[in-house]
Amino acid sequence: MGSEAIIFYTLSAIMIVFSLLAVTSLRLLRAAVYLLFALGATAAVYFMVSYYFLAAVQLIVYAGGIVVLIIFSILLTSHINEKLQKPDPLKMILTGLTAIIGAGVVWLSFSEYTFIAEPSTGIIADMTTIGEKMLGYGEHGYVLPFEVISILLLAAMIGAIAVAKRTKTNQDD
Amino acid sequence: MIEQVPIQHVLIVTTLMFFIGIYGFLTRKNLITMLISVEIMLNAVNLNFVFFDFYLFPGKLEGHFFSLFVIAIAAAEAAVAIAIFINLYRNIRSINVEEVDKMKY
Numbered sequence: 001m002g003s004e005a006i007i008f009y010t011l012s013a014i015m016i017v018f019s020l021l022a023v024t025s026l027r028l029l030r031a032a033v034y035l036l037f038a039l040g041a042t043a044a045v046y047f048m049v050s051y052y053f054l055a056a057v058q059l060i061v062y063a064g065g066i067v068v069l070i071i072f073s074i075l076l077t078s079h080i081n082e083k084l085q086k087p088d089p090l091k092m093i094l095t096g097l098t099a100i101i102g103a104g105v106v107w108l109s110f111s112e113y114t115f116i117a118e119p120s121t122g123i124i125a126d127m128t129t130i131g132e133k134m135l136g137y138g139e140h141g142y143v144l145p146f147e148v149i150s151i152l153l154l155a156a157m158i159g160a161i162a163v164a165k166r167t168k169t170n171q172d173d
Numbered sequence: 174m175i176e177q178v179p180i181q182h183v184l185i186v187t188t189l190m191f192f193i194g195i196y197g198f199l200t201r202k203n204l205i206t207m208l209i210s211v212e213i214m215l216n217a218v219n220l221n222f223v224f225f226d227f228y229l230f231p232g233k234l235e236g237h238f239f240s241l242f243v244i245a246i247a248a249a250e251a252a253v254a255i256a257i258f259i260n261l262y263r264n265i266r267s268i269n270v271e272e273v274d275k276m277k278y
Contacts, residue, residue: 161256
């Protein structure tokens with residue numbers, strides 16, 4: 001087993017274990033920190049396949065932005081030592097069965113298919129390529145989704161401010 | 174990477190991660206932990222995009238850009254969701270899904 005395989009299997013073990021902990025932990029703040037570890041391991045996997053820009057975006061936006069946002073909202077809405085109630089055991093078993101059966105069906109469907117892996121072309125996603133594709137309008141150009149995303153982000157920003165803004169009617173509580 | 178790890182193993186990892194997210198989404202009752210589960214699912218899908226791109230269509234970078242856009246949309250979604258949670262908490266002092274049964278006061 002080569003070094004890359006060892007690193008990959010370690011990272012995937014980290015991802016799966018911390019995802020499991022994030023969805024089962026009864027303390028909210030710990031769940032958010034476990035999510036941070038799972039997302040950090042994902043960024044490391046992106047580094048392994050040499051998508052450096054995507055790994056940086058993952059670290060900045062997911063690990064830096066979304067996790068901090070989640071931790072802020074946890075601190076704003078619940079006590080820091082608050083423990084969640086354990087879910088109903090019957091519900092846990094049924095949902096676990098659903099998840100296991102779903103994973104099994106997905107596994108069955110791709111285990112019989114033979115994927116033909118192509119040898120790597122050596123093209124690395126460097127900044128020049130990314131910039132040219134992001135603003136390109138020819139084949140494999142992404143200028144339309146890029147502009148749509150910018151409008152979406154503006155709309156989300158205005159929407160978030162409008163929703164969270166204190167209105168006059170509930171100012172008294 | 175391609176020679177050492179078969180694509181099936183990668184897909185097993187992302188499938189497990191996705192269904193862990195589904196499990197969390199269905200069992201949790203606190204809205205913030207449900208958001209965490211959604212983020213785990215989105216992350217698994219991103220990994221899938223990147224690995225299909227890297228293994229089957231190298232050099233075209235389509236999965237790379239899809240993942241970038243998914244990350245941007247996830248950020249927007251998380252911002253709006255957390256604004257809604259804070260507003261809910263201000264109005265009914267709870268972010269438990271079972272107590273959230275009104276959209277507007």
